[in-house]
Amino acid sequence: MDKNRLWIIGCVMVMVVVLLGGFVLGIQPQLAAAAAANEERASVATSNAGQSAVLDQLKKDFENIDALNAELAPLSASVPSGTGMPAFVNQLDALAGATQVTLDGFTVTDATPYAPVAAPVAAADPSAASTAEPVPTSSDAAVPTAGVPPVTSAQITETNFASLAVTVTVSGGYANALNFVNGLQTGERLFLVTGITTTAVDAAEGETASGAVSSVITGLIYVLVPTEGQAVAVAAG
Structure with a gap:
């Protein structure tokens, strides 16, 4: 292999190394920055859309502010x-x-x-059998009764x-x-x-x-x- 061919091969290898270095050091960071900017732009667009919906709802509510105030006054x-x-x-x-x-x-x-408010205590199921020794009770003892649960x-x-x-x-x-x-x-x-x-x-x-x-x-x-x-x-x- 003569010197000219070696020189050509060396130049080609240097060019390849320069291109790869330029991509790694210059182009790839720019591509990453562009991708990050696109993601941020999409996030901002989504946030703006949500805030726009909230603003539209606030505008709609404000149109009925007099009716809302009239409803709030007696409360x-x-x-x-x-x-x-x-x-x-x-x-x-x-x-x-x-x-x-x-x-x-x-x-x-x-x-x-x-x-x-505590919910009323439900009465015990009389059909439930018990194997335990019966406990004497007074005829004046209050019997729990089921009631309507309180609204909470x-x-x-x-x-x-x-x-x-x-x-x-x-x-x-x-x-x-x-x-x-x-x-x-x-x-x-x-x-x-x-x-x-x-x-x-x-x-x-x-x-x-x-x-x-x-x-x-x-x-x-x-x-x-x-x-x-x-x-x-x-x-x-």
Whole structure:
């Protein structure tokens, strides 16, 4: 093999090495960068599409903002964010005047965190046989009965919902007192009546029996706890 052929072969090998080096050091990084840019562009396009859908939904919701606010207003009055005691006292005064009773007293305790309601205990199956020694029971013992499971929501927790125990005392005719209780249960503020006691009011000396009663009504009102997690507390009225 002469020197010219060796020189040609050497030049060809050098050219191949230069091309491979140029591809590895120059072209391949550029191709990788272009591929990464394409992936990022696709990701941004997907993100923009999602944000556009959210924006379209927000625009649609904003078109109905007046209807949503109108729907929210009575719900906020029923279970306000915070105690809302001044508005509730005004409601009691107005209800007392409308039902012709006298509002004699009103107290409210500090808020208590919400506690989930336990489902009723189902009665044991009488057909189930037992090999254990029977246990004597009293005839006065309460027998568990099955009931309708309470309605609960995972969105209502002890951190965002609380109740306040309220006692209201009114005096007036018995029928008027019942109307007052009905007004409490159907009024603007959500009120759960837990008990009511009535006591006849003696007529003053020289007057005929008036049929008036003094009614003590106990119940619960509810509040949404502020999002900052601050405890809701009110002074007894």
